Amino acid sequence: MEFIIIHQQAQPYIAHIQLNRPKELNALNLQLMQELRDTLKALDEDDQVRVIIISGNDKAFAAGADIKQMAGKTAIDMYNVDQFSTWDTIKKIKKPLIAAVSGFALGGGCELAMLCDMIVASESARFGQPEIRIGVMPGAGGTQRLTRAVGKALAMEMVLTGRFITAEAALQAGLINKIVPVELYLTEAFRLAAEIAQLSPLAVKMAKESVLRAFDSTLEEGLHFERKNFYLLFASEDQKEGMQAFMEKRPPVFTGK
Numbered sequence: 001m002e003f004i005i006i007h008q009q010a011q012p013y014i015a016h017i018q019l020n021r022p023k024e025l026n027a028l029n030l031q032l033m034q035e036l037r038d039t040l041k042a043l044d045e046d047d048q049v050r051v052i053i054i055s056g057n058d059k060a061f062a063a064g065a066d067i068k069q070m071a072g073k074t075a076i077d078m079y080n081v082d083q084f085s086t087w088d089t090i091k092k093i094k095k096p097l098i099a100a101v102s103g104f105a106l107g108g109g110c111e112l113a114m115l116c117d118m119i120v121a122s123e124s125a126r127f128g129q130p131e132i133r134i135g136v137m138p139g140a141g142g143t144q145r146l147t148r149a150v151g152k153a154l155a156m157e158m159v160l161t162g163r164f165i166t167a168e169a170a171l172q173a174g175l176i177n178k179i180v181p182v183e184l185y186l187t188e189a190f191r192l193a194a195e196i197a198q199l200s201p202l203a204v205k206m207a208k209e210s211v212l213r214a215f216d217s218t219l220e221e222g223l224h225f226e227r228k229n230f231y232l233l234f235a236s237e238d239q240k241e242g243m244q245a246f247m248e249k250r251p252p253v254f255t256g257k
C-alpha cells in the first residue's frame, strides 16, 4: 500500500486506516481509493476486526478528489475509469466505519466522511463541497448524503457556494457526532469504536444495515426490513448470550456467532 497506512491493531477488534498523501492534503487519487477499497474489503472479512476507523492527519482528512489527476480527463475517460465503483464497494462494507476528521474534509473528502457511519471531528475540522468553484459539482454523494444529513438550506448553501463550515456548525447541523480538541480526535474515535467493538458484531452489522435502509426506502419497507433483521438475530448465539447475561447480572461475552 502506497497511499494508506494500516496501523497495527492498538486495541482489540479495532482497525485503523490512515490516508497518507500528506503533501497533497490526502487528495483522493484513483490508487488511494483502490487501496482503501481493497483494505476495507479485507477487514470486513476479518473476524478479528469489528469496527474500522478511517483518519487522515491533523491538517487534512482529505481535500477532495485529486484535481490534478482529473483536470485533463474527458467525459468518456471518466466513464471508462468508473471511479465510483470503488465507492459503491465501500458503501457495502458491513462493519461500522468511523471517520476521524481533523482539518480539511472537502469535496470527495467530505463525501468519504459521510460514507462512514459516524464522524468524530477535531476543533480544526472544516467540511465543504467546493467542487462548484472548479466548474463541477459533487459526484460521490455530496448532493444526496449532505442534504439528508443537514437539510436543504445548508446543503444548498454549501454546494452552490462551495463555502466550508466549521466543526461547530457541522455538529449543530447533525453532520457529525462529536468535536474534541485536535490532540484527542483519534482517542475519541477509538473510544467510540471500543464501545461498539464489545457488542455483538452480528447485531451491530444488522443494525447498521437497518439504519442505512432508512435512506433508501419508505417507512413501511424500512420497518419490514428492520423486523426481519430483528427476528434473524434470534438465530444467533449472541442473542442467547446477551439475554442470558442480562438475567445472570454479568457482562456478556459476544463471539459473533
Ligand code: CO8
Pocket: 023, 024, 025, 027, 028, 029, 033, 063, 064, 065, 066, 067, 068, 069, 083, 104, 106, 107, 108, 109, 130, 131, 134, 137, 138, 139, 140
Ligand atoms: N487535488 C489535488 N491536489 C490538491 C488538492 C486536491 N483536491 N487539494 C490540495 N492539493 C495540493 C495542492 O495543489 C498543493 O500541492 P502543491 O504544493 O504541489 O501545489 C498541496 O496540496 C497543498 O495545498 P495548498 O497549498 O492549496 O494548501 P492551502 O492550505 O493553501 O489550501 C485548501 C488548502 C483550501 C484545501 C486548498 O488546497 C484547496 O482548495 N484544495 C482543493 C479543494 C477542492 O476543490 N476539493 C474538491 C475537489 S473535486 C472533488 O472532490 C470531486 C469529488 C467527486 C469524485 C470523488 C472521487 C474520489
